Amino acid sequence: AAHNSLAGNISSVTVSKSLRYVDLSSNALSGKIPANFSAESSLQLINLSFNRFSGEIPATLGQLQDLEYLWLDSNQLQGTIPSALANCSSLIHFSAAGNSLTGLIPATFGKIQSLQVISLSGNSLGGIIPASLLCGSSGYNSSMRIIQLGVNNFTGIAKPSNAACVNPNLENLDIHENRIYGDFPAWLTDLTSILVLDVSGNVFS
Numbered sequence: 001a002a003h004n005s006l007a008g009n010i011s012s013v014t015v016s017k018s019l020r021y022v023d024l025s026s027n028a029l030s031g032k033i034p035a036n037f038s039a040e041s042s043l044q045l046i047n048l049s050f051n052r053f054s055g056e057i058p059a060t061l062g063q064l065q066d067l068e069y070l071w072l073d074s075n076q077l078q079g080t081i082p083s084a085l086a087n088c089s090s091l092i093h094f095s096a097a098g099n100s101l102t103g104l105i106p107a108t109f110g111k112i113q114s115l116q117v118i119s120l121s122g123n124s125l126g127g128i129i130p131a132s133l134l135c136g137s138s139g140y141n142s143s144m145r146i147i148q149l150g151v152n153n154f155t156g157i158a159k160p161s162n163a164a165c166v167n168p169n170l171e172n173l174d175i176h177e178n179r180i181y182g183d184f185p186a187w188l189t190d191l192t193s194i195l196v197l198d199v200s201g202n203v204f205s
Contacts, residue, residue, distance in 0.1 A: 095119035131158035177201035
């Protein structure tokens, strides 16, 4: 039902346990994202991008063990990113760019071994970008390829505990237009597979 003119509120919709793919992107849907997700659900893809959803990202999404793709871009979502999403052990791509999300990125996201892409540009997220997103050993994420966190309010990027921790698979790191200050993190040069590194619009000395 993507790319139609669907409008209205779907917050009370019951999600079938046998449903695998939900794509309602590029409509005019509003209200809150349904929160009645079950641990028995078979959902693998949720695409609600380019709508008018408001409120918070439901923590109950963290019960979806089969979920691989969660796309919530360009809505009106607020509040923090629920740490429960780190329980989505099959998650490959999480994108919620172009909303009004605040708070921190849960450090536990780095422990989702399957996670390859995280895109949260154009929000009001802040604090320190957790080193766990960048790590490739010590039990942390080793699959991450793309991290897009531009146009937020981050003030720093945590240094990995050791050089061996830096993810060898990371290809794209975008942290432009934040409030990161101080010395340029020299350890970023250890990202041997990096193709795109955008740190413009910060306050490095």
